Amino acid sequence: MLRKLLMAISLLSIATLARAQAPATPAKPMLIKAGRILDVRSGKYLTGQGILVEDGTIKQVAAFAELQTHLPKDAVSVDLSKATVLPGLIDCHAHLLMAVSAAVSPGNNILDAVAGTSASQRVLLGARMAREDLEAGFTTVRNVGHSGADGDAALRDAIDAGWVPGPRILASCRKLTPPGGQAVRLNHAIAQKIVELEFLPVGSPDEARRAVRENLLYGADLIKVVADDEPRFVTTDEMKAIVEEAHRSKVKVAVHATTETGIQTSIDAGVDSIEHGDAVTDPMLKQMKDKGIFFDLTETFTGGRLLTLVRKSVVLSPEYEQGFAQYEERSNREAPLRVQRVLKSGVKFAIGSDMWFDYPGKTRGQATATMFASLRDLGMPPLDIIRAATSNAAELLGWQDRIGAIEAGKLADLVAVSGDPLQDITELERVKFVMKGGVVVKNEIQ
Numbered sequence: 510m511l512r513k514l515l516m517a518i519s520l521l522s523i524a525t526l527a528r529a530q531a532p533a534t535p536a537k538p539m540l541i542k543a544g545r546i547l548d549v550r551s552g553k554y555l556t557g558q559g560i561l562v563e564d565g566t567i568k569q570v571a572a573f574a575e576l577q578t579h580l581p582k583d584a585v586s587v588d589l590s591k592a593t594v595l596p597g598l599i600d601c602h603a604h605l606l607m608a609v610s611a612a613v614s615p616g617n618n619i620l621d622a623v624a625g626t627s628a629s630q631r632v633l634l635g636a637r638m639a640r641e642d643l644e645a646g647f648t649t650v651r652n653v654g655h656s657g658a659d660g661d662a663a664l665r666d667a668i669d670a671g672w673v674p675g676p677r678i679l680a681s682c683r684k685l686t687p688p689g690g691q692a693v694r695l696n697h698a699i700a701q702k703i704v705e706l707e708f709l710p711v712g713s714p715d716e717a718r719r720a721v722r723e724n725l726l727y728g729a730d731l732i733k734v735v736a737d738d739e740p741r742f743v744t745t746d747e748m749k750a751i752v753e754e755a756h757r758s759k760v761k762v763a764v765h766a767t768t769e770t771g772i773q774t775s776i777d778a779g780v781d782s783i784e785h786g787d788a789v790t791d792p793m794l795k796q797m798k799d800k801g802i803f804f805d806l807t808e809t810f811t812g813g814r815l816l817t818l819v820r821k822s823v824v825l826s827p828e829y830e831q832g833f834a835q836y837e838e839r840s841n842r843e844a845p846l847r848v849q850r851v852l853k854s855g856v857k858f859a860i861g862s863d864m865w866f867d868y869p870g871k872t873r874g875q876a877t878a879t880m881f882a883s884l885r886d887l888g889m890p891p892l893d894i895i896r897a898a899t900s901n902a903a904e905l906l907g908w909q910d911r912i913g914a915i916e917a918g919k920l921a922d923l924v925a926v927s928g929d930p931l932q933d934i935t936e937l938e939r940v941k942f943v944m945k946g947g948v949v950v951k952n953e954i955q
Contacts, residue, residue: 557572609866643950764780787847806860806884
């Protein structure tokens with residue numbers, strides 16, 4: 510009870526300070542002259558259009574000449590007549606509070622983040638990553654773990670309060686895992702304390718329900734579960750308890766599942782999305798389609814991209830080079846087939862970067878955007894990629910009434926590029942204009 514009271518006081522303080530920092534007068538209406546607008550639903554460009562923005566939302570999308578005739582006197586004009594305008598981009602699988610070297614093993618990466626970095630440092634790192642994501646055009650992200658007990662929730666609240674710039678964040682707080690956490694092997698004498706800084710291990714349905722409730726207490730917007738960390742798995746009964754408890758509070762469940770056992774457990778429990786899904790089969794995809802379960806594709810590191818990233822950080826020994834060659838061969842064989850089967854299955858899908866590395870030479874936002882070219886190389890058409898990062902992603906988040914398309918009534922989250930992303934998806938790596946909630950974050954359109 511005391512913890513809830515303190516949290517309520519903290520949130521009230523944030524809201525009060527945000528109001529104190531808000532402008533005394535509302536922002537002026539804004540009329541955007543668009544060269545062309547991508548209607549992500551139809552897949553067609555609309556030309557000669559204008560976008561009228563008021564109070565952070567899109568009030569009207571219509572012919573520019575028509576909007577000019579009844580424009581409010583105090584309106585501000587933004588000229589994007591030489592640009593392609595799209596909805597703000599969405600990363601459905603972000604790790605904003607991690608930026609570790611790709612040169613060491615995942616377990617060591619996690620240990621470095623948990624034991625080698627304070628909670629305060631991680632939130633400050635997250636503030637930097639969030640700003641860089643926003644500047645790259647990602648106006649919304651779903652942060653799915655590796656943020657300590659509540660670091661992503663604190664970052665979300667700070668952004669919402671206007672303390673730091675960043676995208677809209679759906680925070681998952683700690684991951685629910687099988688006993689022992691994820692990808693961490695520790696001396697039993699010290700394991701529990703370290704693991705619980707990053708994870709909420711569950712070993713029974715009752716523990717699963719308690720873990721969900723604890724995450725909600727710390728401010729989680731969704732529940733993230735690790736179904737499989739071989740040889741340990743979350744059981745079907747545990748997963749069902751997680752889903753029931755989360756859905757009781759109208760919160761969605763996203764599940765890291767890479768094995769057939771983990772994927773089938775997640776399907777049987779009725780989760781909302783399956784992340785990664787390396788070993789998914791066609792019958793599983795049909796079950797996911799029938800149940801309305803989203804597939805969140807995370808294919809950023811295919812096609813030699815992971816090896817390229819590692820080589821930027823370290824000189825590999827012959828043994829590591831051989832190991833990576835085997836991984837690349839398997840990935841190059843399996844990933845294109847997986848993407849094509851997802852496209853043919855009719856299952857709902859979105860995309861996420863799974864970017865948790867420090868990428869030398871790139872900001873976090875630039876590194877995140879490399880997922881678009883990776884999906885193109887795996888055979889996904891540009892329009893499907895764009896939908897997966899806009900309208901599909903908004904539906905996965907449950908925010909389809911707020912974001913994901915350029916339509917009246919939705920939040921004014923917009924990006925613009927110079928070229929044609931339907932012809933060259935890498936245009937999304939070169940976003941020139943970013944607007945979040947009616948506020949221009951970046952404008953490099955000439």
